[in-house]
Amino acid sequence: MPSTVIPRIFPVILSGGAGTRLWPLSRESYPKQLLPLLTDNTMIQETAMRFPRNGVFSPPLIVCSNEHRFLIAEQLRQIGVQPTAIVLEPVARNTAAAAAAAAVMIGELDADALMLVVPADHAMQDPAPFIEAVKGAAATALDGALVTFGVAPTAPETGYGYIRRGAPLDDGNGVYRVAEFVEKPTVERARDYVGDGEHYWNSGMFLFRPARFLEELGRHEPEVLSACLKAVAKGYRDLDFFRLDEDCFAAAPSTSIDYGVMERTTEAATVPIDVGWTDVGSWAALWQLAPRDAEGNACQGDVVTVDTRNSYIRADGLLTAVVGLDDVVVVVSDDAVLVSAMDKVQEIKAIVGKLKSASRTEALAHRKVYRPWGCYQTVDQSHRYKVKRLTVEPGCKLSLQKHFHRAEHWVIVKGTAEVLRNGELHTVCENESIYIPIGIEHRIRNPGKIPLEIIEVQSGSYLGEDDIVRTDDEYGRMPGAASAGALAEGPGQGAANKKPGG
Numbered sequence: 001m002p003s004t005v006i007p008r009i010f011p012v013i014l015s016g017g018a019g020t021r022l023w024p025l026s027r028e029s030y031p032k033q034l035l036p037l038l039t040d041n042t043m044i045q046e047t048a049m050r051f052p053r054n055g056v057f058s059p060p061l062i063v064c065s066n067e068h069r070f071l072i073a074e075q076l077r078q079i080g081v082q083p084t085a086i087v088l089e090p091v092a093r094n095t096a097a098a099a100a101a102a103a104v105m106i107g108e109l110d111a112d113a114l115m116l117v118v119p120a121d122h123a124m125q126d127p128a129p130f131i132e133a134v135k136g137a138a139a140t141a142l143d144g145a146l147v148t149f150g151v152a153p154t155a156p157e158t159g160y161g162y163i164r165r166g167a168p169l170d171d172g173n174g175v176y177r178v179a180e181f182v183e184k185p186t187v188e189r190a191r192d193y194v195g196d197g198e199h200y201w202n203s204g205m206f207l208f209r210p211a212r213f214l215e216e217l218g219r220h221e222p223e224v225l226s227a228c229l230k231a232v233a234k235g236y237r238d239l240d241f242f243r244l245d246e247d248c249f250a251a252a253p254s255t256s257i258d259y260g261v262m263e264r265t266t267e268a269a270t271v272p273i274d275v276g277w278t279d280v281g282s283w284a285a286l287w288q289l290a291p292r293d294a295e296g297n298a299c300q301g302d303v304v305t306v307d308t309r310n311s312y313i314r315a316d317g318l319l320t321a322v323v324g325l326d327d328v329v330v331v332v333s334d335d336a337v338l339v340s341a342m343d344k345v346q347e348i349k350a351i352v353g354k355l356k357s358a359s360r361t362e363a364l365a366h367r368k369v370y371r372p373w374g375c376y377q378t379v380d381q382s383h384r385y386k387v388k389r390l391t392v393e394p395g396c397k398l399s400l401q402k403h404f405h406r407a408e409h410w411v412i413v414k415g416t417a418e419v420l421r422n423g424e425l426h427t428v429c430e431n432e433s434i435y436i437p438i439g440i441e442h443r444i445r446n447p448g449k450i451p452l453e454i455i456e457v458q459s460g461s462y463l464g465e466d467d468i469v470r471t472d473d474e475y476g477r478m479p480g481a482a483s484a485g486a487l488a489e490g491p492g493q494g495a496a497n498k499k500p501g502g
Helices: 043-048 066-078 094-109 127-142 187-193 210-220 222-233 246-250 257-262 283-289 342-357
Strands: 009-015 061-065 085-089 114-119 146-151 162-168 176-182 199-208 236-238 241-243 268-273 298-306 312-323 328-332 337-341 368-371 374-381 385-392 400-402 406-414 417-421 424-428 433-436 442-445 452-460 469-472
Touching: 009 043, 009 094, 043 066, 061 066, 061 094, 066 085, 066 241, 066 368, 085 094, 094 114, 094 210, 094 222, 094 257, 114 127, 114 210, 127 146, 127 199, 127 268, 146 162, 146 210, 146 257, 162 268, 176 257, 199 210, 199 257, 199 268, 210 222, 210 257, 222 246, 283 312, 283 328, 283 342, 328 342, 337 342, 374 452, 406 417, 417 433, 424 433
Parallel strands: 009 061, 009 114, 061 085, 085 241, 146 268, 298 312, 312 328
Antiparallel strands: 114 199, 146 199, 162 176, 162 199, 176 268, 236 241, 328 337, 368 374, 374 385, 385 452, 400 442, 400 469, 406 433, 406 452, 417 424, 417 442
């Protein structure tokens, strides 16, 4: 019989994604899990807050890309969550490898614990039943089953995989054997699944013992297991992050937990849940979740409609007027406008593909770019000049750096700046300015208690963000030594990771 003791459970939040399905709001450098789409909190904040701090759930372990590390750390800080670890994937290798690295690290922390794998960008209207379902399935997982969570379908959704429920297990906790995993069905088959009591949407959430997952992974995807064991063993601390070894992790084949393990193991189990779940995979899904007016429109921002129905309209900054349209999506950002038929929103990723093929930056980043010290936004640019607005948070500073192709002129419009220029320290107050010639080493720091606002004018023959040579950086973005080891070891030195933007 399964044990009735609930072990410690580590939530593992997978924060990948390419930022294509919710373009133009979501971009590669700022994907949907970092955005406040349904509440004032971002998707990853909502996910992290889902787990009660009651002794059963440990602080979450986050697996994310290197590019998003400071953004995620700051968003967790804002909600008072100190994660078990933020693990950095050097390259994307799908969910099996991400979960494997987390399993190795959690196993080193607590061999008796369970890990609960959840995506960072799924919505859950009522998390309480999910938490109870996890607790109820803990005994089954502790005894060796690999548990997934199935959502009763409310519509013939063809964008989800399905689980067919098998016989109930004998633990009395609402856990069933998995009879079959079903690929994304045709609409006709999906209609048959709705309400038949046997089929559930595959939520992509899993509960198992780390050692059991690694055992099954080694049986079915040994190359993934081998690569991840080496990536953790050769990984190292970098500030508040743990970096997986790039060469080792890149050797892992790219496969999902479903394809790599769950569809091939004989120990798959499922727990039905009813929690108002969706993966927020499209603008149409957001329209379904958002409050709507009497005409069925979900509007956000400065929006005016006339003779418009059943549409999702979002304006970030600009007045947006829509007349005489039904069943459309209109999204206006500071540098792009999307207009789509509601039933064609899944094709938006083709637009992003075209933008990437044309080397358009709108596919990758917004005009406002976030950095560990604050953010910057391009205001204007031409062939030999660029104007930016910089915000440096209190107590933060940029790297000590120089440029070979551009000079910079900084005008302080709010706050006070300490500027180190060619070895000399200057205090620059509001309505004052300072000039940084080409090739001169410099750094700016905000010593105050309010954000420092700067207008930066760059001029020169090349204005790319990669024209930065750093000689000192407290954020680990320049070559340096780092300590080996996993979670139990203390922080090491900065890692080799040159990133643009101060």
